[in-house]
Amino acid sequence: MPDYRRDAGFALLCGLGLVAYLSQTDALDTLWVESAIAVGVVGALGVEALFVLDTPVASLWERRGVRTGSAVALLTCAVVLAALVGPVVVAAACWGLVTYFALLAVSLCYQ
Helix, strand or coil: CCHHHHHHHHHHHHHHHHHHHHHHCCCHHHHHCHHHHHHHHHHHHHHHHHHHCCCCHHHHHCCHHHHHHHHHHHHHHHHHHHHHCCCHHHHHHHHHHHHHHHHHHHHHHCC
């Protein structure tokens, strides 16, 4: 399986979990809060920059435990922070994943 399919699968599962959380807490409307959109998009662009720039992140990502741990950490941190700050944190994480999928689509179009 190509790496992008594996990574997209992890991202999709995380996204479904986050949207399910927002649905269960009756907070789907937070997806349209401007600050959630901005934080999610900028955060995802920052994370993706770590892969493009000459950092050790890309080599660490190839470890199976890191990929799985990252997905678990994303879900756990989003839900814990949502309890402290509010569901807008989960909405920001959703927008981060949307940004990831947009970047993935663009990169696949130009391969």
